[in-house]
Amino acid sequence: MADNLKVTERMKNWGYIAIFCCLLLAGAHSFAAADPAVITDIQYWLAPDHVQTIIFFDRAVQPSYHTRSNPDRFVLEIANTKDLFGDRSLDVNDVTLQRIRVQRLETGTMQVVFDLSRPAEATVQVLPGLNDQSDRVIVNLFDQVAQEQAQEERIEQQQAVQELKEKQHHIVVLDPGHGGHDPGATSANGLKEKDLVLDFAKRIKAILEQTAPNVKVYLTRDRDYFLPLPKRTEIAKEYEADLFISLHVNANTSKKAQGFSVYTLSEKASDDAAALLAEQENASDILFGGAETPLPLKNDQMLTFVLADLSMTASLQHSLEFGRISLNTALANLKKYGIAREGLKRANFVVLRSAEMPAVLVEACYISNNREEKLLDQKDFRHNIAASIANSIKEYFAEIGETRQTPQMAAVYQQEAKLDISNEPGDQQRMHVVRNGESLSLIAEKYHIDLAQLRQANQLASADMIYVGQQLWIP
Structure with a gap:
């Protein structure tokens, strides 16, 4: 009897083991049979010192990556993934990057291979899908030669800035907002904020070069690529700017919203619409990979420190003064177009958090308003906006004069x-x-x-x- 019980117990144990193995096999089969992630798109942008590539996915992924030599290349690998368009090759033909190759291995792992023209340092950032954005992986390839050249150019730039200061020339830094994979606001007809504001900046620069020889203009970006918000202000500081202007066009869920507005930095927004706009602009670093650690949208401690320094240098007072001048000049120049005066407002914009210079953010009409969108699509109208901002800059520097120089x-x-x-x-x-x-x-x-x-x-x-x-x- 005892022997029979032992046999029965052994059979039960073997039965449990068999069931457990079956469950393991079923789980493994289920895992193996899971639908692969899909690469839905690949885009790249060329910046002065790096190439940025954005890979879009239909779900969250966790890539691995490594570098290889002979020839130089950077390889990104994502398990259980396929490309919507199959294996393919994208020719880039840049000084840093020759091409991007997409190939799926027999194991189901997808490789994205970056064939380098010369050595580069790579960073990889995984961004979750937020606010209608797809899951993305961002690869930045920093050209080592270009970075060395940029360092030499910075030294030359510092010397040039000092010469301009000695000649009592004014330095203006124009910041075309957004760029690259961050289009900013986009109209129903495909008009993009990033393109409009870059056009504004180039026109303003050209006008001032012709009409104001004592004003030197620099741009934070002169092409279509993405810049993190803190980097924009950092560029202005490097140029020791006397004035920083971040250029934007506005958008609203209501197509009735219209008008021209100028914003200065404030801990408390002037109204709810200004607060919402600041939150949307500040979110670009989080949504588009501007910082590895997302910046808080409401950093009151940091802003209080900044405002203390702003009051110390009177930069905020000068920001308000330029804002008043630019708003009045723009509305006078655009009167024939019937552009409404939305006003001089305040909000907590990350890009204005600088303690060393007057800084404003210009919202030149609404891309979401049908009438203003059509105007923004016209070269003559964009030139009028650029001319009004250029005139504002000249009037501001003429008004502050020798006795009202921005205190350092x-x-x-x-x-x-x-x-x-x-x-x-x-x-x-x-x-x-x-x-x-x-x-x-x-x-x-x-x-x-x-x-x-x-x-x-x-x-x-x-x-x-x-x-x-x-x-x-x-x-």
Whole structure:
């Protein structure tokens, strides 16, 4: 009896093992039979120092990659994947990249091979599908020779900038928004924001070169490629810009929205529409791979620091002044087209977060408005917009003149160090010298006076900013 029980128990154990193996085999078969991921498109853009390739997928993937030599190539591999168009080859014929080859191995692994013209450093970024965007893999191939040349050019650039400063020339950096695989707003008829604003920038530059020899213009990009938002401001800093203008056209779900507007940096948006626009513009780095670690859209701590520096250098005041001039000039020049005045607004734009220069973001009409879209598609209209912005730049620099030059940060620090006026409440001089991080409300509270009284005593409007070194009468 005992022997029979042992046999029965062994049979049960073998039965469990058989069932377990069957489950394993079924799972393996199910995994192997899973539908492969599909490459739906491949696009590339040529930047000055790198080639950017975007590979689009119908679902999330996890690629592996490596480099090979003799000949030089970079290989991306994605398991259980196929190409919608089958094996193929895309000729690039760039100094960095000869071609992109797509081939599926017998194992089901898809290889994307980048045949290099010369050595390059590669970075790979996997982007999830967000806001109607497909899952993507971004490959950047940085040309080592081009990077070395760019470093030499930066040294020459710094020398050129210093010569311009010595000659008291003004430097303007124009930033055509979006670019490359980030088209910006797109109209129903296929008009793309990235193309329009690049056209604006080139026209403004050409106009100023002909009519304002004391103004030097640089562009953050002069071709169709993507730039992360912080990189745009970094370029302006490298050129020691006296003015930074980010160029855009607007879009809205309502086709009735229309008009021309100019934005300056603010912690709090002037209205809900401005706040939404800033969030949409700021999202480009997350949606299009501008940063390996996504930038927070509401970084209040960083913005507070930036605004403290802005008040210290008076850059925000100059931004508001240029915004007023550019808005008035544009509306006067575009009057015959019936363009509405949407106004001078404020919002938290990442691209304006610079503490070293006046900076504005221009929204030149609505690509989503049928009438304005047709106008934007006309060369004459785009030239009028460019001419109005160019005239605004000349008027702004003429207005600030020699006595209202944008104060440099170092100079303001020196000014603050030399001031010998007490900031203690009860000082008989009743004069307060603004220090870093102070605001009108804090100063009013410090002296136990009403904020409105402080503004009235110093003839300040409610929207006025203060800056380090500014002397305020205390009533």
